Amino acid sequence: MEQHCGKGFVGTYNGLYREHNYWSMGGYADYTRVAAHFAVKIPERVKSADAAPMMCGGITVYAPLKNNDAGPGKKVGIVGLGGLGHFGVLFAKALGCEKVVAISRRRNKAKDAETLGADDFIATNEDEKWEKKHSRSLDLIISTVSSPDMPLSGYLRLLRTNGTFIQVGAPEGDLPPIAAFALIAKGCKVGGSQIGSPKDIEEMLQFAAAKAIKPWIQQRPMREANQGVVDFEEGKARYRYVLVNEDKEQSQL
Known part of the structure; x- marks a missing residue:
């Protein structure tokens, strides 16, 4: 039940690691480093954009x-x-x-x-x-x-x-x-209720894979991130925007 930790909540974006005085960078970062306990494998049947x-x-x-x-x-x-x-x-x-x-x-x-x-x-x-x-x-x-x-x-x-x-x-x-x-x-x-534990997330992903659950998403390039926030606030998303780091994709080709 880490998401309810009494010592404080550290989010994946804009969360403060107090012992290191370091802020998490979130979805705009190219990489992230976390304790292995918080790394959850995405099933092969679930695409990254859907996950x-x-x-x-x-x-x-x-x-x-x-x-x-x-x-x-x-x-x-x-x-x-x-x-x-x-x-x-x-x-x-x-x-x-x-x-x-x-x-x-x-x-x-x-x-x-x-x-x-x-x-x-x-x-x-x-x-x-x-x-x-x-x-x-x-x-x-x-x-x-x-x-x-x-x-x-x-x-x-x-x-x-x-x-x-x-x-x-x-x-x-x-x-x-x-x-x-x-x-x-x-x-x-x-x-x-507040999000879920790594165990909950792993269970959810396995369930999504087994039931072939696909969220309604719209992929947008990272360069449109600011406009994406505006469009999201105006209720235009159906129903989640997923930002794609095209520069990173190109470098991996």
């Missing part, structure tokens, strides 16, 4: 799905259909969940959700009385959204008895208040 977004976005949703027993007989909701959320739908479906529901503000991604494997779609800004219509229908909800402006009370209403709501997106502001009775009445649990 890249799994190392952060993929494991962020895979870990809470597995840790909360997502699988046959379970009905799972994924809030937000973006870089994280589309992984959530892919993994939940591959895990054999009885029903996978994509939850978003609008219906503009409903077709994408269906193609990814979602069995149903809820548009919270467009579907009338969605909380009532889908009340007590889900065992587990994974929320990937990064805005604190969310209908949290409505999400909790979707949970069945002993249901669980897990937040993995990281809003800068506080989450909306929760009425105690929303938890007490159904015995619901609210929690969070």
Whole structure:
């Protein structure tokens, strides 16, 4: 459970190695050096471009799905259909969940959700009385959204008895208040999850290889990195940009 280390979290990008006063360089570096324990083999059946977004976005949703027993007989909701959320739908479906529901503000991604494997779609800004219509229908909800402006009370209403709501997106502001009775009445649990351990990542990659899971990615040359950030913020990515270091590729030919 290294990702929850009480001594501090050192990310692969912009993370401080305190003992050496050194900052990790992240995805723009040509090479990285880590302790062998943190090096995970990528299966041959998983292309590097597909594995890249799994190392952060993929494991962020895979870990809470597995840790909360997502699988046959379970009905799972994924809030937000973006870089994280589309992984959530892919993994939940591959895990054999009885029903996978994509939850978003609008219906503009409903077709994408269906193609990814979602069995149903809820548009919270467009579907009338969605909380009532889908009340007590889900065992587990994974929320990937990064805005604190969310209908949290409505999400909790979707949970069945002993249901669980897990937040993995990281809003800068506080989450909306929760009425105690929303938890007490159904015995619901609210929690969070942060990426995953090297063991979790290795398991996820093996699972992706076995189930032939392919994320929706768009490869872009490293020289477009700045524009890629702008386009990503504007919601143009479907659903992850993967930067390709063309200079490095040429030198290896």
